[in-house]
Amino acid sequence: MHFQLSVEQRALRTGMRELLAARFPPEALRALAGAPTGAPALDRGLWRELGGAGFFALRLPEAEGGVGLGLPEAVLLFEEAGRALLPGPLAATHLAAGRIPGAASGEAVVTAVDGELIEWLDEADHVVGSYESAEPIRSVDPLTPLHLALGGPVRPAGPEVVLLTSAQQLGSAGRTLELAVQHARAREQFGRPIGCFQAVKHLCADMLLRVEMARTAVYAAAVTGDRGETAAAKLLADEAADGNARDCLQIFGGMGFTWEAEVHLHIKRSWVLATRCGGAGAYEEVLAERLLDVSM
Structure with a gap:
């Protein structure tokens, strides 16, 4: 395979x-x-x-x-x-x-x-x-x-909506990683790119880890269509989008809050998409049910 x-x-x-x-x-x-x-x-x-x-x-x-x-x-x-x-x-x-x-x-x-x-x-x-x-x-x-x-009935979102939303979050997480790395290479302090400093390296490494974990989960769910894997994909993609936007903002510093930067738009979109199709609790319940089924 x-x-x-x-x-x-x-x-x-x-x-x-x-x-x-x-x-x-x-x-x-x-x-x-x-x-x-x-x-x-x-x-x-x-x-x-x-x-x-x-x-x-x-x-x-x-x-x-x-x-x-x-x-x-x-x-x-x-x-x-x-x-x-x-x-x-x-x-x-x-x-x-x-x-x-x-x-x-x-x-x-x-x-x-x-x-x-x-x-x-x-x-x-x-x-x-x-x-x-x-x-x-x-x-x-x-x-x-x-x-x-x-006044209308509240209906749960279908699995395809959940997965496509997760893919959008994954794309946002990848973009903020890209922006953070570009800024870390170009921005200098004390005569050196800030990407040389260990704290910035750790932030970028954490961002890459979130992206790759979310990508693996999203791509797997797209192939299998499994309800549990789709729930895991949503949780990991939401975490990656929010966490990466926050870390990217940390690397940009005050510049990240300005309209000239994309970073603040990514974090705001991540918050909206995280609430789509229900909050994290709904998908944590799905995973808990799946784990109980497996253990029994």
Whole structure:
């Protein structure tokens, strides 16, 4: 059994990274986050480009106009989306492809009720799930507008949503590791790059360890589809995204809090995604049940 990415998978990941680098580079991310107060607008042109690139129709059969790939390939694309902090209800639109007209091509924006929250409600053409009313609430992430759903049933998120969210967290953790290493090499104190100092080396090493542990768990869950492995992937990816953003912020120092840096946006997105699909307690319960089943 081979666990390395295939040539085709690597090319798929590279293509998405190049698309996002051209259409949503860090400069565009910072500009959108620093826009005047108010709900951010979704870039419909970029959304359609994602549709044209197969982001949403990736797992639809070719006979239905899709790409015909699987969940492991979707995880790779969502990892790249998390790395770029791409805004929008990506998972909901991806899962709606083939079921809601326009979702596969990116012509329609689809969001979903997630517990008591709805992301990007004002921009959505379709909402999956029922609720009686919704009121806007302040989001810690300036690029994830939220509404509180009132009067509807609270339903647990499906395993695919959980895994795709974990992939986004993994991408964010990888990006903050990259930013930390770049800054540690370039920033000098006492005539030496700060990456020469042992404390900074330890922080970067811890960040790398979190990324690799989370990546192993996320990729494994994408292959097996196992409920327990998906829960472990969510817990490890959430920890990696939050922990790496915090350590990256420590390496950047006060500079990391400014709008010119990406770091503070990553930590804010990690907090929002950590609450998606329920908190950590729900996945700890899943793992506890799995361990009890094994021990008995």
